[in-house]
Each structure stands twice: as C-alpha cells, then as structure tokens.
Amino acid sequence: MTSSRPATADWTLHPHRALPAEPGLRDIAVRIYEQTASLPLVCMHGHVEASVFADDExxxxxxxxxxxxxxxxxxxxxxxxxxxxxxxxxxxxxxxxxxxxxxxxxxxxxxxxxxxxxxxxxxxxxxxxxxxxxxxxxxxxxxxxxxxxxxxxxxxxxxRPRALLDRFNIEIISTTDPASSDLSVHGRIAEDGLGERVVPTFRPDGVLQLERPTWREEIATLAEVSGIDTSSYAGYLDALRERRAAFVAAGARATDHGHLYADTHPMDPADAASLYSRVLGGETPTAAEARAFSAHMLLEMAGMSCEDGLVMQIHPGVLRDHSTQVFERHGQDKGYDIPIGAEYARAVRPMLERHGLDPRFRVILFTIDETVYSRELAPLAGAYPSVRLGAPWWFLDSPDGMRRFRELVTETAGFANMSGFVDDTRAYASIPARHDLARRVDAGYLARLVAEHRLEEDEAIETAVDLAYRLPRLSYPKPVPA
The missing domain is CATH 1.10.2020.10 (uronate isomerase, domain 2, chain A)
Structure with a gap:
C-alpha cells in the first residue's frame, strides 16, 4: 500500500488540481478560477465552536x-x-x-x-x-x-483562531448554537469587536425532537435562559420566540434544522399542546408522535422566520448515531451518521403552501440524497421565490459530488436560486480548502458551458463570482423583523 516515491521528496500541489483534464477546457477554467481564487470566504453554515473565537487560545x-x-x-x-x-x-x-x-x-x-x-x-x-x-x-x-x-x-x-480569520480571508463565519444557549460566549466575541464577523446560528433540534433522551432537560434549560415558563405548550412557543429574538440581537442570520425527515405537516394545535404536556410529564412518545411533532414544529419555525427574518435551513435525511455502541461509548458526531432516502415535494408542501410566496420567508434546502436533485429540489427552487438550494454537503462536498450537483440542478433551477458555497465543517483549518475546491469545480463546470457556446466567458466569470461570494451574502441577509 506504500508509495515508491521517497517520503523526503519535495511535495507540492498542482496549481490546476481539480480543474478539467482536457487542455482547452482547462485553459478556460484557469481564467475563471483566477477571478475567484482570492475572494473573501463567506462561511454561513459552520460548526466551529464559538468558544474557539472567544478564548482565542x-x-x-x-x-x-x-x-x-x-x-x-x-x-x-x-x-x-x-x-x-x-x-x-x-x-x-x-x-x-x-x-x-x-x-x-x-x-x-x-x-x-x-x-x-x-x-x-x-x-x-x-x-x-x-x-x-x-x-x-x-x-x-x-x-x-x-x-x-x-x-x-x-x-x-x-x-491563533482570530488571526486565522484574516489569514484565511474569512469575511463572516457562523457558529451553530442550541436554542438553550445563553449566548454569553458570543457576548464576549462582540465585546472584542468581532460581533459582525462571528455570528451565531439558531439550532433548536434539541427542543423540537421529543424522542431525544435529553429533551426534558433541554426544555428546562430553555425556560431558564428565556425566563419564560415552559410548562405549557404556549409558554414553550413564547420561549422559542424569545430565544430567536436574542439570537437576532446577537447577529444571527439563520436557523438550522437537522431533522430526520423534511416533513412540515401541521398538527392540530390542541393535539400538539396535549402531546407536549404528556411528554413533558414523563410519557414516552411513540415514533409516530415524535415524527408528527417534529414536522409540526418545522412549520412553526417557518412561521417564526416570517416574523423575525431568520433564514431557515433544513438538512434532513441523516440517520444519526447508526452505531449504538459507538454512540454510547463516544457520543455524537463520530462518523456514524448514515444517509437515508429523502422526500421533499410532499414533505415541504404544507410549509410552502403557507409561506412559500411570502416575501418575508427564505428557506435553504440541503440534501445528501442525490436522487432528489433534479426530480424535486431543482423544480421547487425553480418555482418558489422563497426556496434556495443549499450547496452539496457532507458526503457530497467532493469534486465529483459538486459536479453532479451542478449538472443535475442548474438547467431547472438556474444559478440564482442556489445558496452559493457553504462549507459545513467544524474542522477550522479545512475551511479554505473546501472553498477552494468548490471554486475550482465551478470553474470547470462553467468552462464547459463556455466551450459549448452556452455562455460567454465574461458571463461565466460573473457567475463564478456569484457562486463563490455574492450568492452566499444574498442568501443570508441580516434579519429584517416584520
């Protein structure tokens, strides 16, 4: 398995890596890539811990x-x-x-x-x-x-972490923070003058998913940080609104939802309130009840996004902690989250029926199920003004995965209905590499359109800049509450 190349040989990276192999296409791609290579990084779907920037150790x-x-x-x-x-x-x-x-x-x-x-x-x-x-x-x-x-x-x-913001040319980066966060760490970041550059993202999964073993503890913490009694469903909704407002005040641009399904079908409010009270009181919900409540709360979150202006991000289709043994031994996020098939057209219809044409609403849909790219996601983004397609993520933020994404969605959705590239990583040092790869892949795809006389080269360069920089900025604007 070892290479015959001496380990001490000078190791360099080819300047044209991940660009097209065919010389004519490569020449065009190089010219396009050169216009995006040094653009600032907009990192609006990140998972680097806020404490990394606050402590700057x-x-x-x-x-x-x-x-x-x-x-x-x-x-x-x-x-x-x-x-x-x-x-x-x-x-x-x-x-x-x-x-x-x-x-x-x-x-x-x-x-x-x-x-x-x-x-x-x-x-x-x-x-x-x-x-x-x-x-x-x-x-x-x-x-x-x-x-x-x-x-x-x-x-x-x-x-150090703060110095790397400049070294990596990161213009803005988001962290991911639970709804129960008191945001004190972001307060320290803001006090040091980085509040516009390092912003939180509201991640309420822990309080929306009844089946989680820590759900009741999360609800208690939500009550504590919000100062609102969550013993009733109405109080629970008020507490969520209060925390969302606190996140907006701290600079948040978006919410983030990692549910198993994209389902947004509503429950009768009285039934939702009853189920909430029963589970809070100690009853174990059935799988069907937990799924229904999660779907209902995604719809509620969409409504709240219309109110407070936070962009909604949904990335479903991952069976978390596939290995119970690994989870029990090491906890979450240890490489044992496995993709499942995802369905969007019916799942998000209740949300889009209610909010899809509302100019206040913006939702970014992600997937790791490539079978839905051209069948469901591209048509949704190509029709609803509120929908944007999130960049390939997780197992798909790879050279071939990114190429397939462009080929499967562009003709239906167009470039303008995409979020631009977001890196979705907690590995801080890898952020520049991920953006660089995306820019190279996009340059290669656009070069083919130029070579086939489907775009002029100046249009391709403008589109490459859109995908790398302008679209991420446009997709995650500062909230403008209703």
Missing part, C-alpha cells in the same frame, strides 16, 4: 487540530479496524484513550494511503501544504517531521 497540537475532532478523518481509519480510542477520541465514561498526540499523528500518517480518492485527502493536502508549509507527504517515515513543523506553526500567534 493556541491550538493544542497537530493531532488535536487535524485528527481527533474531525470525524471525516477518524471514520476512515475506524472503517479499517483502528479503534477510535487509539485516535484519542474521548469516551463518554472517561475511560482510557490514547493521549500521546505524537503517537496519534503517527497512526494517521502511517495510514495516509486510506484517503486516496476521497475529499478528505484534498482538504488535508491543502491544509498541510498551503496552511502549514509541509513539503513532504505523510508517511510512517515523515510523521515526526510533519508533527514538528505543524507544532511550530500552531505555537505562532499568527495561527
């Missing part, structure tokens, strides 16, 4: 920065039988895991070959070469030298 070490928190990286090694414990992934019970970061990094380098052909390989290469100045590929032989090089970088004040 140096990153611990290469393993803790690049490996341990990144389930894209750890899941590949886990799929080959390498225990998560040996990669330093914490256990919920506080049990022993590998704490020698140098050893963790060696394990990663020894298994570099596993990432061939994956988007993780692309992002990691970009990080190592472009961000940290590494000049040799990861391997068992080079591991310690790479570790030392990256350690030198993260010890430099210019690599």
């Amino acid at each position: 140096p990153f611990a070490d290469p393993a803790q920065l690049l490996i341990v928190p990144d389930h894209y990286v750890t899941r590949m090694m886990a799929s080959q039988g390498i225990p998560l414990e040996s990669l330093g992934v914490p256990r919920r019970d506080g049990g022993p895991v590998e704490t020698d970061s140098r050893k963790i990094f060696r394990t990663f380098c020894e298994n570099w070959h596993l990432y061939r052909g994956t988007p993780s390989r692309y992002w990691l290469e970009h990080e190592l070469v472009e961000v940290f100045g590494v000049t040799e590929r990861p391997s068992a032989e080079s591991a310690d030298r790479l570790y030392d090089r990256i350690s030198e970088c993260v010890a430099d004040p210019s690599f």
Whole structure:
C-alpha cells in the first residue's frame, strides 16, 4: 500500500488540481478560477465552536487540530479496524484513550494511503501544504517531521483562531448554537469587536425532537435562559420566540434544522399542546408522535422566520448515531451518521403552501440524497421565490459530488436560486480548502458551458463570482423583523 516515491521528496500541489483534464477546457477554467481564487470566504453554515473565537487560545497540537475532532478523518481509519480510542477520541465514561498526540499523528500518517480518492485527502493536502508549509507527504517515515513543523506553526500567534480569520480571508463565519444557549460566549466575541464577523446560528433540534433522551432537560434549560415558563405548550412557543429574538440581537442570520425527515405537516394545535404536556410529564412518545411533532414544529419555525427574518435551513435525511455502541461509548458526531432516502415535494408542501410566496420567508434546502436533485429540489427552487438550494454537503462536498450537483440542478433551477458555497465543517483549518475546491469545480463546470457556446466567458466569470461570494451574502441577509 506504500508509495515508491521517497517520503523526503519535495511535495507540492498542482496549481490546476481539480480543474478539467482536457487542455482547452482547462485553459478556460484557469481564467475563471483566477477571478475567484482570492475572494473573501463567506462561511454561513459552520460548526466551529464559538468558544474557539472567544478564548482565542493556541491550538493544542497537530493531532488535536487535524485528527481527533474531525470525524471525516477518524471514520476512515475506524472503517479499517483502528479503534477510535487509539485516535484519542474521548469516551463518554472517561475511560482510557490514547493521549500521546505524537503517537496519534503517527497512526494517521502511517495510514495516509486510506484517503486516496476521497475529499478528505484534498482538504488535508491543502491544509498541510498551503496552511502549514509541509513539503513532504505523510508517511510512517515523515510523521515526526510533519508533527514538528505543524507544532511550530500552531505555537505562532499568527495561527491563533482570530488571526486565522484574516489569514484565511474569512469575511463572516457562523457558529451553530442550541436554542438553550445563553449566548454569553458570543457576548464576549462582540465585546472584542468581532460581533459582525462571528455570528451565531439558531439550532433548536434539541427542543423540537421529543424522542431525544435529553429533551426534558433541554426544555428546562430553555425556560431558564428565556425566563419564560415552559410548562405549557404556549409558554414553550413564547420561549422559542424569545430565544430567536436574542439570537437576532446577537447577529444571527439563520436557523438550522437537522431533522430526520423534511416533513412540515401541521398538527392540530390542541393535539400538539396535549402531546407536549404528556411528554413533558414523563410519557414516552411513540415514533409516530415524535415524527408528527417534529414536522409540526418545522412549520412553526417557518412561521417564526416570517416574523423575525431568520433564514431557515433544513438538512434532513441523516440517520444519526447508526452505531449504538459507538454512540454510547463516544457520543455524537463520530462518523456514524448514515444517509437515508429523502422526500421533499410532499414533505415541504404544507410549509410552502403557507409561506412559500411570502416575501418575508427564505428557506435553504440541503440534501445528501442525490436522487432528489433534479426530480424535486431543482423544480421547487425553480418555482418558489422563497426556496434556495443549499450547496452539496457532507458526503457530497467532493469534486465529483459538486459536479453532479451542478449538472443535475442548474438547467431547472438556474444559478440564482442556489445558496452559493457553504462549507459545513467544524474542522477550522479545512475551511479554505473546501472553498477552494468548490471554486475550482465551478470553474470547470462553467468552462464547459463556455466551450459549448452556452455562455460567454465574461458571463461565466460573473457567475463564478456569484457562486463563490455574492450568492452566499444574498442568501443570508441580516434579519429584517416584520
């Protein structure tokens, strides 16, 4: 599995990587890409913790920065039988895991070959070469030298989280924060003058999904931070409105909803109130009841978005924590969230019947089910003025996944009905790599349209700038409450 190329050979990245292989197309793509390569990054669907920016502490070490928190990286090694414990992934019970970061990094380098052909390989290469100045590929032989090089970088004040905002040319970045957050961390960020640059996103999943084991605790916390009694359904809705208003005041642009289904069918309000009270009182909801309540609350969230101006983001279709053993041992977000088929046309119809033509409403629909791109999502975005298509995310934010997205949706939805690229990552150092890849893929797609005389080159360049910069800014405007 090892390469015959010497590990100490100078390692550089090809300037035309991920651009079309055919020379004529590549020449056009290069010209288009050159117009977007240095544009600012608009990161409106991110998961970097707000505390990273508030504390502005140096990153611990290469393993803790690049490996341990990144389930894209750890899941590949886990799929080959390498225990998560040996990669330093914490256990919920506080049990022993590998704490020698140098050893963790060696394990990663020894298994570099596993990432061939994956988007993780692309992002990691970009990080190592472009961000940290590494000049040799990861391997068992080079591991310690790479570790030392990256350690030198993260010890430099210019690599602290706030400094990286400038180094990475990030114009604005969102974090993802639960509805029960008191937003005190964002208050610290604002006090230091970054409140317009690092903004929260309202993520209420924990209080909308009755089946969650922590739902009652989340409701209690919601009451505490909102100062509103949530013992009744009416109080619960009022508390949600209060927190949304607090998020808007803190600079939020959007909400974020990770439900299993995109369903937005309403319940009778009296039935919803009864179910809420019964579950709050200790009753266990059936799967059907939990699903119905989640759908009903997505519709309620859409109505509240009309009121307060927050853009609604829905990204369904993921069966979370597929491995109960891994969840019980290590918790959420450890690489065991698996896509399922998603349905949108019927699912979001109640929401769009009620709000789809309302100029105050904006919803961005994401998917990791490619079968619905051309059949459902593109026609929805191509008809309803409130709907935008979110960028490919998770397993689809890959070179071929992005190309397929463009090919499947553009002819029906057009470019203007897309959100532009959003990176959807908690791996801070990978953000520039993800945007760079998207810009290269878009340049390649647009180059083909130019070569086929379907666009003029100046139009292609203007569209590339739209996708990279203008559309994300337009898709996530500052809220203008009704």
